[in-house]
Amino acid sequence: MVKDNKLFSYRINNDALEIKMVGEIDHHSAVSVRADIDAMIFEQRPKRLILDLSEISFMDSSGLGLIMGRYSLVRELGGTLLLRSPTAAVTKILSLAGMERIIKIEKAFEEDDANEEN
Amino acid sequence: MKRTEMCGRVINSIKLTLPSYSVNEGIARGAVSAFCAQLDPTAAELGDIKCALSEAVTNCIVHAYRDTIGDIYISVDLLEGSVVRIKVKDRGCGIEDVKCARMPLYTTDRAGERSGMGFTVMESFTDSMRVSSSKGKGTTVTLYKKIEGR
Ligand SMILES: Nc1ncnc2c1ncn2[C@@H]1O[C@H](COP(=O)(O)OP(=O)(O)OP(=O)(O)O)[C@@H](O)[C@H]1O
Ligand SMILES: [Mg+2]
Numbered sequence: 001m002v003k004d005n006k007l008f009s010y011r012i013n014n015d016a017l018e019i020k021m022v023g024e025i026d027h028h029s030a031v032s033v034r035a036d037i038d039a040m041i042f043e044q045r046p047k048r049l050i051l052d053l054s055e056i057s058f059m060d061s062s063g064l065g066l067i068m069g070r071y072s073l074v075r076e077l078g079g080t081l082l083l084r085s086p087t088a089a090v091t092k093i094l095s096l097a098g099m100e101r102i103i104k105i106e107k108a109f110e111e112d113d114a115n116e117e118n
Numbered sequence: 119m120k121r122t123e124m125c126g127r128v129i130n131s132i133k134l135t136l137p138s139y140s141v142n143e144g145i146a147r148g149a150v151s152a153f154c155a156q157l158d159p160t161a162a163e164l165g166d167i168k169c170a171l172s173e174a175v176t177n178c179i180v181h182a183y184r185d186t187i188g189d190i191y192i193s194v195d196l197l198e199g200s201v202v203r204i205k206v207k208d209r210g211c212g213i214e215d216v217k218c219a220r221m222p223l224y225t226t227d228r229a230g231e232r233s234g235m236g237f238t239v240m241e242s243f244t245d246s247m248r249v250s251s252s253k254g255k256g257t258t259v260t261l262y263k264k265i266e267g268r
Contacts, residue, residue, distance in 0.1 A: 024144060026140075026143045026144065026147075026172055026176065027140055027143060027176045027179065027180060028140035028141055028143050028144060030231075031140065034231075058147070058165070058168060058169070058172075059169075060169050060172040060173055060176065060236075060239065061173060061176075061232070061233050061235040061236045061239050062176060062232075064233040064235055065230075065231040065232050065233045066231065068231070068233060069231040088161075088162070088165075089161075089162075089165040089169070092162075092165070093169065093239065096235070096238065096239065096242055097233065097235050
């Protein structure tokens with residue numbers, strides 16, 4: 001089993017592999033995190049990969065590449081990808097790239113509640 | 119952004135020269151954020167600046183100095199009227215066709231899992247972006263952002 005990387009923690013929930021990313025995703029961190037995530041994907045062969053982005057304070061286009069790369073990989077292995085609770089800054093770059101048209105994004109609960117009041 | 123706003127008097131400035139190690143992406147963001155804090159920017163404004171800067175610096179590391187380590191020259195000027203001007207310069211390989219490179223999704227590095235969105239991010243997260251490049255000599259990206267503040 002792969003050890004927890006300091007950039008993320010994970011848990012396995014039935015057929016889902018949930019990875020909670022922490023801190024900043026740039027080219028520097030993406031390179032080191034990618035190999036560990038892929039090792040877990042190959043080991044678990046999850047039906048669903050969930051990337052929890054609620055603790056990501058910064059992400060640039062290297063993060064888009066990281067997400068798209070994992071999306072291609074899990075799809076190749078017959079699974080799906082869900083992005084969970086992106087912060088405001090991350091949501092901005094995801095929308096710029098039109099990511100929501102390709103990958104399912106589950107917003108944070110607070111945001112859902114706020115929207116319902118409008 | 120008005121043209122006159124882009125050539126206001128320089129009120130304060132910093133210069134940084136960093137070797138193209140990827141760990142310096144975060145260090146450059148930290149230094150530029152600290153400089154911009156004097157304008158009391160909103161979290162969103164600061165986030166935009168950090169992201170645009172990170173794109174420019176990463177491009178120097180992964181493209182300009184692809185197979186080598188070279189210096190990245192960053193200068194940040196605070197201009198009259200709360201405008202921040204950021205220049206990121208390298209002496210790397212240069213860009214053959216800048217117009218093409220600036221298009222969304224264009225990348226020369228598919229194997230490296232690049233999305234080709236760097237220039238698009240820089241352009242959308244700032245008020246103005248200029249790119250000048252010369253094949254074999256290097257590239258300079260200049261970004262302007264007006265800070266409304268809190
Ligand atoms: N400083 C530079 N020196 C040389 N070539 C560059 C430089 N910056 C950009 N390029 C070229 O322009 C292309 C587009 O750059 P852009 O940042 O938009 O996308 P990318 O870096 O390929 O992918 P991403 O930024 O999404 O990870 C690059 O693929 C590269 O060929
Ligand atoms: Mg780039």
